[in-house]
Amino acid sequence: MRNHAISVVTVVVTLLVIWVIYSKLNSKGQLTAAKWEPFVSANLWKTYILPGVQGTLTAAAVSIVLALLLGFVLGVGRMSTHNAIRWTCSVIVEFFRAVPVLIMMIFAYFLYAAYDVFPSKHLALAGVITGLTLYNGAVIAEIVRAGVNALPRGQAEAASSLGLGWGQTMRSILLPQAITSMLPVLISQLVVVLKDTAIGYQITFLEMVRQGTQVGSAYGNYIPALIVIAVLMIVVNFALSQLAVWVEGRMRRSRKGPAPMQVDQPVTQGTFAAGGGGTI
Amino acid sequence: MNSEVLPGFTVGQILEAFWTTIQLTVFSAVGALILGTVLAAMRLAPVPMLNWIGTTYVNIVRNTPLTLIILFCSFGLAQTLGITLVDFQSATSIEDSNFRLAVLGFTVYTAAFVCETVRSGVNTIPLGQAEAARSLGLSFGQNLRVVLLPQAFRAVVAPLGSVLIALTKNTTIASAIGVAEAALLMKEMIENTAALITVGAIFAGGFILLTLPTGLFFGWLGKRLAVAQ
Numbered sequence: 001m002r003n004h005a006i007s008v009v010t011v012v013v014t015l016l017v018i019w020v021i022y023s024k025l026n027s028k029g030q031l032t033a034a035k036w037e038p039f040v041s042a043n044l045w046k047t048y049i050l051p052g053v054q055g056t057l058t059a060a061a062v063s064i065v066l067a068l069l070l071g072f073v074l075g076v077g078r079m080s081t082h083n084a085i086r087w088t089c090s091v092i093v094e095f096f097r098a099v100p101v102l103i104m105m106i107f108a109y110f111l112y113a114a115y116d117v118f119p120s121k122h123l124a125l126a127g128v129i130t131g132l133t134l135y136n137g138a139v140i141a142e143i144v145r146a147g148v149n150a151l152p153r154g155q156a157e158a159a160s161s162l163g164l165g166w167g168q169t170m171r172s173i174l175l176p177q178a179i180t181s182m183l184p185v186l187i188s189q190l191v192v193v194l195k196d197t198a199i200g201y202q203i204t205f206l207e208m209v210r211q212g213t214q215v216g217s218a219y220g221n222y223i224p225a226l227i228v229i230a231v232l233m234i235v236v237n238f239a240l241s242q243l244a245v246w247v248e249g250r251m252r253r254s255r256k257g258p259a260p261m262q263v264d265q266p267v268t269q270g271t272f273a274a275g276g277g278g279t280i
Numbered sequence: 281m282n283s284e285v286l287p288g289f290t291v292g293q294i295l296e297a298f299w300t301t302i303q304l305t306v307f308s309a310v311g312a313l314i315l316g317t318v319l320a321a322m323r324l325a326p327v328p329m330l331n332w333i334g335t336t337y338v339n340i341v342r343n344t345p346l347t348l349i350i351l352f353c354s355f356g357l358a359q360t361l362g363i364t365l366v367d368f369q370s371a372t373s374i375e376d377s378n379f380r381l382a383v384l385g386f387t388v389y390t391a392a393f394v395c396e397t398v399r400s401g402v403n404t405i406p407l408g409q410a411e412a413a414r415s416l417g418l419s420f421g422q423n424l425r426v427v428l429l430p431q432a433f434r435a436v437v438a439p440l441g442s443v444l445i446a447l448t449k450n451t452t453i454a455s456a457i458g459v460a461e462a463a464l465l466m467k468e469m470i471e472n473t474a475a476l477i478t479v480g481a482i483f484a485g486g487f488i489l490l491t492l493p494t495g496l497f498f499g500w501l502g503k504r505l506a507v508a509q
Contacts, residue, residue: 002419003327010329026359098491099484100449102463107480110470191343198345202456202463211350213355222355230344230352237343 025223036219039228044215052211053232059125059197059207063132064190070133071140076175078145081166089141096138096216102199105131128200128207132193143185147178147261181258184248188263191237191244201277208233285482286473289465297465298486299469304382304451304461305490309444309506317429323399324428326420334395341392346453349389351490354382354457375460390447397439407417434505441498462486490495 002065006149020128077089095136109127118126151174156233157168198209212229244263251260282290322334341349359380365380366373401455405428413427433440452463466483470476 006325006327007329010327010333014329014333024361030360095484095488096491098445098449098488098495100452100487102452102455102465103466103480103483103487106467106470107484109478110476114474114476195343195345198347199453201347201351202453202467207353209345212348213351218354222360223352226348226352226356230348233345233348234340234343240338241339241343276366 001060029207030221030223035219038219038221039224040217044219045174048211048215048218049208049229049232051206052208052229055125055205055207055211056194056197059128059132059200059205060190060193063069063129063136064193066129066133067136067140067193068186070137071144074137074141075144075148076170078141080171081146089095090260093138093141096134098143099135101131101135101196102202105199105203124200124203124205127203128197128205131199132138135196136193139189140186143182143189143261144175144178148174149259150181151177151258176259181251181260183260184251184263185242185261187244187247188241191240194237194240195233286469286478288472288506289469293465294486296480297460297462298490300379300461301448301451301458302490304379304386304454304459305444305448307383308386308390309447310392311383312390312447313440315387315391317398320398320402321394321424323395324402324424330410337393337479338395341389342396344389346389346450347456350382350385350453350456353385354378355433357381357384378454378459382451382457382459384427386447386454387451389450390443392441393443397436397443398429398432401434401436402438404435405431415443431507434507438498438502438504440493441502444498445494448490448494449487469476473496 022031029035074089074093077085078093080086080089090207105127108130110124112123112126112130113120148170155173155177161172164173197205200207201210201213204210208229209226210218212225213222215228219225241263245257248260248263251257282292285294311458319337322330323338325331358365358377364373364377365378365384370376393415409427409431410423413423418426451461454461455464455467458464462483466479469479473479
């Protein structure tokens, strides 16, 4: 009975909020056809949005591949038996997890500009990819380490009692199992990479959010333009998040292979127990 | 304080920029903690309508780029709808407006992550506890307040610390709408002095000084407050 009353109140409040937003948008003329019509013309998509989508996808795809490579090197390095290697990798990982992606992007952008490393056309793209690779590489390194540490200790002990060296144990026993259990977390890391390409807005990188503001200033419709870009982003990222959860559930139910790592948990491993990172 | 680090830029200026970063972080953190806890309560409530609103909020906000949310606050709320959050009479209305809009954006964004973190904390509590409280006649609100949330918060201190660190780093995105925080000053310093390595080291170092102690503190606090189950 009481819950029904709360339901009714919730519905009333929600409708009230929707009505306030509606009347505010309406009074500022944001709901007129003129503000939304441009989005059904092929011209707007060809001139603005599709180049933005291309920029976002290019940066995200290159970054995730490079970040995986860097993450594996750093993650395995951090578990090395050589003190020097382990320490170096630890410092690199903690450093790139502690520094904001935007700071790295600005630094890389101006560094490449100062030394003419890339043609000026690709300067912003290179800056974005560098920032995303360094940060996500450090996060993936921690994911790799957490994946290996989550395996039963008997695996490594059995391998060493069979006479396998550290490298062999890592390569043929631990990593193959860890990679499998990491799969759902890696998929949800892809969402972070896609979202973070938008940080490139600040170093003039041509991606979806920048193109949304371009549409906004060209057609005088910032609100509709940003809503359209947000919807595109949300659809793709939501689908990827659901895929990650589905893969995790499937692996958890299956009796083959190791248990998957949990999606949506901030990565809290690291020397500094609550180091930043994870799915934010 | 007035000594120049690089031509035209003083130590005081750098500290002031980082002070803005800290203020953005603290205000947004408080807002996000409150909103996030309310959202978590909504997602746990025995009312399907509230569950749905909480879930929809989280799914929308979590999958949107933060830059887009911050730009929406400036271009959409302030410039189009005239919601500037300030009194136009005041002398610093433009700076204040950008700062408050940024805090609003960070609060809205971070609340989604706080919600999920708190909810994962509630999920660590054995179901029997909520059932026992229920059978003693406690209402959902009492159950949440007396039994679930106190234990949940203790369980998620370290993950909440992670969210706070992420928020600290995310405040750099406020430079997109002209808030004078660390990243904006960094860009200005590089453009004016070309001392890339020095400037990079100063700002990277500044953020390490902010985030590493936060991580250590929340890690320590999390261990101290952990509930044995």
